[in-house]
Amino acid sequence: VQRGRIVAAAEVEQSYIMIKPDGVQRGLVGEIISRFEKKGFLLKGLKLFQCSKDLAQEHYKDLKDKPFFPTLIDYITSGPVVCMAWEGVGVVASARKLIGATNPLQAEPGTIRGDLAVQTGRNVVHGSDSPDNGKREISLWFKEGELCEWESVQTPWLIE
Numbered sequence: 665v666q667r668g669r670i671v672a673a674a675e676v677e678q679s680y681i682m683i684k685p686d687g688v689q690r691g692l693v694g695e696i697i698s699r700f701e702k703k704g705f706l707l708k709g710l711k712l713f714q715c716s717k718d719l720a721q722e723h724y725k726d727l728k729d730k731p732f733f734p735t736l737i738d739y740i741t742s743g744p745v746v747c748m749a750w751e752g753v754g755v756v757a758s759a760r761k762l763i764g765a766t767n768p769l770q771a772e773p774g775t776i777r778g779d780l781a782v783q784t785g786r787n788v789v790h791g792s793d794s795p796d797n798g799k800r801e802i803s804l805w806f807k808e809g810e811l812c813e814w815e816s817v818q819t820p821w822l823i824e
């Protein structure tokens with residue numbers, strides 16, 4: 665199998681994926697990471713992290729006028745989360761499909777929320793909704809130097 669330039673850099677996106685405090689408390693960290701690994705995306709950043717209210721509010725700033733905003737901030741700051749940066753072609757939209765609908769009762773079986781959760785307010789995982797938000801969220805949650813530049817030996821077996 666040929667090594668080298670496999671996909672144009674312009675096609676490669678990053679998504680910010682976060683296992684929420686309920687996912688950590690329920691012992692679902694390995695299960696959730698495993699789904700993105702098995703799909704074939706590349707893990708570029710990973711940490712367990714207790715976030716501040718300020719950071720949670722900044723992350724969800726588009727929702728600040730929603731009635732559920734205060735309880736959402738309490739939920740996200742209620743315990744450690746797992747912060748991840750995943751990379752790949754089409755990773756943003758694909759991750760949203762792997763995660764499933766916001767309301768876990770409406771999420772399809774086979775998706776993370778469809779298989780592992782029952783309530784919108786305890787839906788175990790976050791995924792960026794656009795490539796621009798992927799960039800914004802990764803730079804919000806990770807500091808300079810926390811992402812790892814590496815190449816997976818699997819890449820030539822995932823992308824022709």
Ligand code: UDP
Nearest residue numbers: 732736765766784785786787789790791793
């Ligand atoms: N949320 C909630 N009640 C609602 C809608 C959303 O508690 O009626 C929470 C839920 O945790 C959701 C998060 O707010 O994941 C962000 O909402 P969004 O609409 O962006 O859903 P997502 O992109 O996470 O599917």
Ligand code: MG
Nearest residue numbers: 790791792793
């Ligand atoms: Mg969202």
